[in-house]
Amino acid sequence: MNLSIALWLSQDAVTNGAIYALIALALVVVFTVTRVIFVPQGEFISYAALSLATLQSGKVPATIYVLIGGGLLVAALDGVTAVRQKSLKSLPGSVLANIALPLAIAAAASWSAARPDELPLQVAVTLALVTPLGPMLYRLAFQPVANASVLVLLIIAVAVHYMLTGFGLAAFGGEGLRAHMFPSLQFQVGILSVSGQSIGVIVTSLVLMVLLALLFGRTTYGKALRATAINRVGARLVGISSEFSGRLSFALAALIGAVSGVLVSPITTIYYDTGFLISLKGFIGAIIGGMTSYPLAAVGSLAVSFLESYSSFWASAFKESIVFTLIIPALLWRSLATRRVEEEDDS
Amino acid sequence: MHRKLLLALSLTVGFAGAAAAQEVTIGLTMGTTGPGASLGVHYKNAFQLMPKTIGGYPVKFIILEDKTDATEAAKNGRQLVTEDKVDAFMGSVAVPSTTQLAQIANELKTPLMALSPVALPPEKLEWSFVVPQPTPLMMGAVAEHMKTNGIKTVGYIGFSDSWGDIVLKSLEEVTKPIGIQIVSNERYARADTSVTGQVLKIIAADPDAVEIGGSGTGGALPHIGLVERGYKKQIYHNHGTVNREFIEVGGKAVEGAIAPTGPLIVAEDLPDDNPVKKVALDFVTRYEQTFGPGTRNAFAGYSYDAFLLLAAAVPVAAKTAKPGTPEFRVALRDALENVKNVVGTHGVYNMTPTNHTGLDQRARVLVRVENGKWRLLK
Numbered sequence: 001m002n003l004s005i006a007l008w009l010s011q012d013a014v015t016n017g018a019i020y021a022l023i024a025l026a027l028v029v030v031f032t033v034t035r036v037i038f039v040p041q042g043e044f045i046s047y048a049a050l051s052l053a054t055l056q057s058g059k060v061p062a063t064i065y066v067l068i069g070g071g072l073l074v075a076a077l078d079g080v081t082a083v084r085q086k087s088l089k090s091l092p093g094s095v096l097a098n099i100a101l102p103l104a105i106a107a108a109a110s111w112s113a114a115r116p117d118e119l120p121l122q123v124a125v126t127l128a129l130v131t132p133l134g135p136m137l138y139r140l141a142f143q144p145v146a147n148a149s150v151l152v153l154l155i156i157a158v159a160v161h162y163m164l165t166g167f168g169l170a171a172f173g174g175e176g177l178r179a180h181m182f183p184s185l186q187f188q189v190g191i192l193s194v195s196g197q198s199i200g201v202i203v204t205s206l207v208l209m210v211l212l213a214l215l216f217g218r219t220t221y222g223k224a225l226r227a228t229a230i231n232r233v234g235a236r237l238v239g240i241s242s243e244f245s246g247r248l249s250f251a252l253a254a255l256i257g258a259v260s261g262v263l264v265s266p267i268t269t270i271y272y273d274t275g276f277l278i279s280l281k282g283f284i285g286a287i288i289g290g291m292t293s294y295p296l297a298a299v300g301s302l303a304v305s306f307l308e309s310y311s312s313f314w315a316s317a318f319k320e321s322i323v324f325t326l327i328i329p330a331l332l333w334r335s336l337a338t339r340r341v342e343e344e345d346d347s
Numbered sequence: 348m349h350r351k352l353l354l355a356l357s358l359t360v361g362f363a364g365a366a367a368a369q370e371v372t373i374g375l376t377m378g379t380t381g382p383g384a385s386l387g388v389h390y391k392n393a394f395q396l397m398p399k400t401i402g403g404y405p406v407k408f409i410i411l412e413d414k415t416d417a418t419e420a421a422k423n424g425r426q427l428v429t430e431d432k433v434d435a436f437m438g439s440v441a442v443p444s445t446t447q448l449a450q451i452a453n454e455l456k457t458p459l460m461a462l463s464p465v466a467l468p469p470e471k472l473e474w475s476f477v478v479p480q481p482t483p484l485m486m487g488a489v490a491e492h493m494k495t496n497g498i499k500t501v502g503y504i505g506f507s508d509s510w511g512d513i514v515l516k517s518l519e520e521v522t523k524p525i526g527i528q529i530v531s532n533e534r535y536a537r538a539d540t541s542v543t544g545q546v547l548k549i550i551a552a553d554p555d556a557v558e559i560g561g562s563g564t565g566g567a568l569p570h571i572g573l574v575e576r577g578y579k580k581q582i583y584h585n586h587g588t589v590n591r592e593f594i595e596v597g598g599k600a601v602e603g604a605i606a607p608t609g610p611l612i613v614a615e616d617l618p619d620d621n622p623v624k625k626v627a628l629d630f631v632t633r634y635e636q637t638f639g640p641g642t643r644n645a646f647a648g649y650s651y652d653a654f655l656l657l658a659a660a661v662p663v664a665a666k667t668a669k670p671g672t673p674e675f676r677v678a679l680r681d682a683l684e685n686v687k688n689v690v691g692t693h694g695v696y697n698m699t700p701t702n703h704t705g706l707d708q709r710a711r712v713l714v715r716v717e718n719g720k721w722r723l724l725k
Contacts, residue, residue, distance in 0.1 A: 009547065175385040176592070264540055271538065276538075277538040312535070312539075312541075312543070313548055314544075
């Protein structure tokens with residue numbers, strides 16, 4: 001190995017690390033607010049990447065059916081609840097958000113499929129297609145059992161993951177797709193030629209992280225999320241709806257997943273089941289951060305991607321084993337370094 | 348009232364039994380979900396184009412799903428033989444699944460048409476007939492092309508699974524005798540977001556050519572990586588990569604890629620005196636009429652060839668026993684072992700008791716990506 005190879009590998013690691021870090025952040029947001037270890041996070045990546053690639057080939061992605069179907073289910077569930085509680089006030093809002101909005105997004109998708117050259121438009125449509133899936137998932141799968149134990153929530157998350165993977169196979173087929181994107185810009189930095197692609201990934205990730213920091217630090221919504229993360233019962237006592245926090249955190253997770261999907265889609269071939277492996281690497285990053293610390297999760301993700309990049313050079317056949325073995329020392333270190341906290345304290 | 352119903356029922360059952368004795372039952376276990384999904388769908392699609400009769404007998408297909416899971420495939424294999432009493436069965440999409448099925452075929456004494464390669468020595472294939480070309484036969488075409496073009500060293504990058512191993516082993520087998528050296532062995536996974544490390548290592552070794560041991564669209568990632576990092580020499584693939592989606596994903600970067608494949612992929616380009624041309628052209632035309640232009644693929648061809656092999660053997664076996672009996676299965680196995688000059692979509696099959704694959708060099712062609720299409724390399 002010489003200096004130029006080391007630099008290439010590092011550049012590659014930083015690009016991938018930026019994506020893993022985004023995923024790790026999403027996992028931490030969801031876990032701290034709702035205590036769900038969000039296994040299906042990766043599906044948002046696959047859905048977004050495949051939707052974008054499908055739009056580019058001039059077809060309407062089948063994601064619209066998942067979106068419309070999910071919306072109908074949510075609206076039906078809301079309707080039943082409203083009738084039971086005899087308060088129909090919230091119903092028009094639910095219909096608007098879960099039936100009208102998905103239909104509007106679907107219309108936008110078919111409209112933009114006919115315009116394969118307008119990249120920003122298609123990216124916007126892709127984000128709009130995937131982001132509402134987050135709150136819908138929360139409403140359907142997690143909100144009814146919001147007070148269950150972490151283990152039950154984890155098992156539900158695994159079930160949701162399999163369900164979404166199945167839908168992904170039905171919607172996009174078994175073969176992979178790759179989006180063609182930004183013009184192939186190349187920048188010469190010393191002996192490295194850096195692609196516009198990787199700069200796009202890194203800049204977008206940084207911007208998204210700053211926006212998240214602002215959201216949590218400066219806005220009422222962000223503070224409500226933080227309050228729920230710190231103490232759910234306390235937050236409810238001061239009037240923060242835990243249902244609302246849950247939906248908001250899932251929407252954030254879906255948005256971050258969709259952005260990661262858009263970023264990764266021109267870099268590699270994405271299959272209906274690829275997202276899971278990507279999110280698993282983000283998950284290791286999040287574990288290193290103890291599932292609670294945002295900066296540590298980001299640093300952990302970078303560690304994962306550097307390890308991955310260098311082991312792909314030295315011992316490519318064992319790359320995954322090396323990367324996933326990292327979780328053992330990480331867990332050991334976390335369990336030795338942190339004070340034990342009784343977790344199941346709310347009844 | 349009850350008695351009438353019972354009578355009617357027993358009559359129906361009686362008729363069904365009588366009908367079953369006349370027809371040939373063929374089972375299939377296939378993985379159209381799970382890791383093999385992208386190939387499994389094609390294998391299964393071919394069954395929509397199968398004739399209604401086989402060697403003059405009505406034929407019934409029983410199709411089960413195994414999710415590309417070897418355990419599930421084994422369960423399906425047993426069910427097909429013991430409960431559905433099939434005369435022969437076919438499967439499956441992945442090597443581990445098919446290997447399980449081959450063992451079940453031996454145990455339960457029922458002929459298996461293996462639709463993917465099997466990881467067993469030839470003496471363990473007593474009841475199995477392997478339809479796809481053996482990988483060394485395919486890689487042999489690549490090795491010959493390398494030799495004619497003066498290539499001395501090859502870099503290898505393949506899947507980090509059994510397919511990556513099989514391609515590498517076959518490549519070693521055919522390149523060693525002609526003095527071509529394999530200088531690197533890199534691995535990657537289909538779901539990897541980057542192959543930069545592996546590509547850098549290959550470029551550092553600077554081989555005369557690179558062989559990629561991936562399959563389908565999965566073969567595109569290292570190819571694009573190599574081209575992006577400025578590798579300008581020939582890049583070869585294997586027969587698992589030859590489909591339309593590979594070119595869609597690879598775009599301009601994969602122009603000039605060379606791969607071995609079965610003749611049906613380029614049926615139109617074959618010379619008229621090629622014995623396979625007529626059968627292959629007929630099949631791909633019908634396949635693309637049903638599933639859309641450009642959907643032809645090797646895998647559907649394997650299903651179809653398995654059917655053609657059975658169709659050649661059933662009339663011979665029927666001379667000694669009735670379909671649906673254990674004697675018929677033995678007779679069918681013996682007949683399959685001796686089929687001669689069965690022209691399929693992939694080649695001409697000549698089975699012998701020691702060779703249960705029966706394909707020769709007519710079953711392989713080299714193809715190259717030219718202007719976004721796989722074309723016959725002449």
